[in-house]
Amino acid sequence: MGIIRRAVLHSRPGKNSEPVAENFFVEEANLPDGIAEGQVKVQTLYLSVDPYMLDPELVDGHLSYFLGAVGMPGLTALFGVKEKGHVTPGASQTMVVSGAAGACGSLAGQIGRLEGCSRVVGISGSDEKCSILVSELGFDAAVNYKRGNMTQKLREFCPAGVDIYFDNVGGDVSDVVLSQMNQNSHVILCGQISQYNKDVPYPPPLSPQTEAALRDKNITRDRFLVLWYADKHEAGILQLSQWVREGKLKVRETVTKGLENIGAAFQSMMKGGNIGKQIVLVSEE
Structure with missing residues (x-):
């Protein structure tokens, strides 16, 4: 069995209240070594942090752009x-x-x-x-x-x-x-x-x-x-990625390192602490 870490919603802010980091916690869980037919095992590198919640060559290898500028x-x-x-x-x-x-x-x-x-x-x-x-x-x-x-x-x-x-x-x-x-x-x-x-x-x-x-x-x-424009998403992704590669669309990101800091990252984003896309870097490997 492998050991993984996962972020869990622990509580909700309630009416007329702001979210805080303590609304989330990180726990360890077991992951079976084997996978069944039709399953796939993946490693998380980045997490998106939003008020709501592809081909790497499109973003010149900047995978996090798929969570923001080209997402x-x-x-x-x-x-x-x-x-x-x-x-x-x-x-x-x-x-x-x-x-x-x-x-x-x-x-x-x-x-x-x-x-x-x-x-x-x-x-x-x-x-x-x-x-x-x-x-x-x-x-x-x-x-x-x-x-x-x-x-x-x-x-x-x-x-x-x-x-x-x-x-x-x-x-x-x-x-x-x-x-x-x-x-x-x-x-x-x-x-x-x-x-x-x-x-x-x-x-x-x-x-x-x-x-x-x-x-x-x-x-x-x-x-x-x-989502009303789902039929235009593919063309939109191609347009955005082209602008990014050509330098016509500048990208800013605020990166928080560590899965354990996802709650703090969400809280900061809701208070305007980010410049550009707020993301969480889970792993650099």
Whole structure:
């Protein structure tokens, strides 16, 4: 018998509570030496850590990219922009991305540019993240919403208003962006991470003022699931991998080492501690 380690969900946070590392624990278990017909024994190298839960040559051997840029987050960013963003090359559109330094947001802004947006502005929660968005990921500007001057900064960085908003966070941040959107603009409703630890329906209800702005400006606000586009996943993977290999799509990852740290990695991700995709490195062998 072989000995393996496995991560187990130990408890749930409960209503209106945040997940903590102690919700998980790692235990040892026995694995039979032999395998039955139709079974296969594999070794885990990387684990993905998400709010939800291929050929190595496609990513030049970077296997972890299949958990991020060339995996579900990448496909979510790609189909969100292409199917719900109404990007029109040459139309001088401005895109704003909240949660812009996360796994999906960091890709969505770059894809918006590749698809034809003339200006891309990110919103994140630290000066370090804002600097990386501009210096490494090609965003035109970035706003640290924690500095308290978001309304002013967004107006400064989006002088012609906002045409496309890739919404990953919801809440007060999104209310500010929605107040500065143009007539006939579009909201890509990807996530509402600021609301995930609250006992509210999805998508969370908007304030009467924000609802009025959507109605008066004829702003579309469409939610979507990446699984709706399953028939396009193969083509999407090929497109994303091509952009990565060509250097057009930059990839950032936050790597936590050790299966025993999966709970801490999940907790950090939910609090915005990651830049790019949060993954857990289980084994380097």
